[in-house]
Amino acid sequence: MKNNMLEELCYLHTNLSKEDVLQLQELVGNLPLIADLNKANIFVDCLTKEGKHAIVVAEAAPTTTKPVYKKSVVGKFAYEAFEPSVLYTLRTGKPAFQNRALTQEGKTVDQSVVPINGANDRVIGALIMEKDVSEQLQNQQKMEALSEATETLSEILIGLTENRPIIPEMIEESLFFIDQEGKILYCNPSAINLIQEIGENDRSIILPLVSYFPRIQAILNEPEELIIQEVEMLNKVFQVKKIKLDQFDKANGMFVIFKNITELREKEKELIVKSVAIREIHHRVKNNLQTVASLLRLQMRRGLPEESKVHFVESLNRITSIASVYEVILSNSSVDDVDIYKLLEKIGNMLVWESEHENKKIMISYSGQHLQIKSNKAVSVALVINELIQNCVKHAFKTMDEGKIDVLFEQKGNDIEVQVIDNGEGYSSKSKPSLGLDIVRMMVEHDLSGYFSIQRTDIGTLATVTFPVEREMSLS
Incomplete structure (x- = not known):
């Protein structure tokens, strides 16, 4: 062929x-x-x-x-x-x-x-x-460019260029260029000042670098071309970078750069201390709320007038819902963020579990994103959802042995929308106003700057809460 x-x-x-x-x-x-x-x-x-x-x-x-x-x-x-x-x-x-x-x-x-x-x-x-030879040519060009850059940097730092201002003179880090024996060939003004801090007032720097800073000996001995380590010396914390310059398999020297990060590390320690303090405050608030809840439960066990019992239960649920906010905070890595999903799930499960004591079988489900909000807003959201779910448990299934509650929440543009839906008897606008719904309206409008609506549906009741997303709110 x-x-x-x-x-x-x-x-x-x-x-x-x-x-x-x-x-x-x-x-x-x-x-x-x-x-x-x-x-x-x-x-x-x-x-x-x-x-x-x-x-x-x-x-x-x-x-x-x-x-x-x-x-x-x-x-x-x-x-x-x-x-x-x-x-x-x-x-x-x-x-x-x-x-x-x-x-x-x-x-x-x-x-x-x-x-x-x-x-x-x-x-x-x-x-x-x-x-x-395309790949070979590319590698050759890269090596030529690298060699040229290395040679230029070396000349700049050693001072072989013309008498012009150079970049290392202006940077805050202390920059040294040393030869293979560790002798200092170049150091910028910041590096000179650092050496003078250890009592070397003579500006003719002739000793090897490790003579001034013995703590970096191990870093210089490492064979790697690039090393970044933190070193404590002169009562400070420095980030030390070592960059070896090799050209044609021949060592030309190395850069050693000291960056003072003492202030950064001190701020990190302060943040850790503050975080621990905030978590401790949250822990104490949660314990105090749980103590109040325990006292209410103790009083209920000792006996209450029947007409007072319902008010004690509602107050107990409100306190427990607020305590749930701090439990969720303490379960997170963040010191002041609350996961709405976990919070609503905790509150809803608690209320539905209590309804089982009245021989009612109520199922509850949750659907939504894991949105993070700050604790001050989370307390208001917790109380609002507590009232809405408690309203379902208390009123929606009076003549029913079982029922279903769906809690839906999602972010819509700049708003968070939470819906509580039940398949119970249905809401009537002619019903007597309740303290629970009054609390919901007040907190949604004043604390959350949002809107609240409740209406009858073909299968039961739909309650909707909408409030704006704040800057600090985030989606995990």
């Missing part, structure tokens, strides 16, 4: 004789071996009838390495502007070795071309070998 293609292309586009074509066919049979041996793509090009350009009549890709071309180029024309070496060899009969060329697929290759001679030493074609 390959020989038929070669014969057809030669007769159609070249002036080669039948004997020339037969000679090329014999050579083409060996192209795969040549390609594997040289780990390169091999081509045979012939001059066209007009003599202006060449045509590829045969090719072979290596199996011993990745080929240069993804697609076959047999039948493609090779123009002089892109393949000058090929046209040079076809016209002069002289070889051309290791020339850079750009393939039709945009890859850079090393190209070698030798003539194929026929009868009477007449050039009948060119044998071309191409090796992909």
Whole structure:
């Protein structure tokens, strides 16, 4: 098949004789071996009838390495502007070795071309070998750029440049440039001031760096090119960076940079102390609320007038709901953020569990995102949801043995919307106003700056609370 293609292309586009074509066919049979041996793509090009350009009549890709071309180029024309070496060899009969060329697929290759001679030493074609050097060229360019940058930095820091202001003079970090023996070749003004802090008033800094700062000896001895460690010295905390400069596998020296982070670490300690204090306050508030709740439960066990019992239960639930806010805070890593999902789940489960003592089977489900809000808003949300769920438990299922409550919450643009839905008897606008709903309206409008609505549905009651998202509120 390959020989038929070669014969057809030669007769159609070249002036080669039948004997020339037969000679090329014999050579083409060996192209795969040549390609594997040289780990390169091999081509045979012939001059066209007009003599202006060449045509590829045969090719072979290596199996011993990745080929240069993804697609076959047999039948493609090779123009002089892109393949000058090929046209040079076809016209002069002289070889051309290791020339850079750009393939039709945009890859850079090393190209070698030798003539194929026929009868009477007449050039009948060119044998071309191409090796992909794109990656090698990129790596070479990167190394050249890196070497140039390293040399420039070294010259700047050693002071070999002209007498112009340089960047290290202006940075706050103490910057040293030392040679392989640790001798200081350059230090910026901040570094000089740091050395003077340890009592070295002589501005002629001639000792090795570790003589001034023995604590960094271990860092300098590490073989890694880049090391960042914290070191305590001079009653301060420093972040020490070591950057080795190697050029052509030869050590040129290293940068050592001291950054004073004492103030940062002190602020971190202050934040930790404040966080511990805040968590302790939350813990005490929660314990105090639980103590009040325990006292109410104790009073209820000792006996209450029947007309007072319901008021004690409502007060107990409100106190417990507020306590739930602080329980959720203490369960989080944050000292003042509350997960709405966890909070509403805790309150709802508590209220539904208490309803089981009245021989009612109430199911409750929750759906929504894990939104984080600050504790001051969470207390208001907890009381509002407590009243709404308690209202369902208390009024929606009076004549029913079982029921269902759905608590839905989501963020809609700049608002948080919470819905409490039940499949009970349904809300009536003619019902006597209750303290619970009055508390809800007051807290939603004044504490949360939001809106509250309650309405009857086909299956029960829908209560909706909407309030704006504050800046400190976040979605985890």
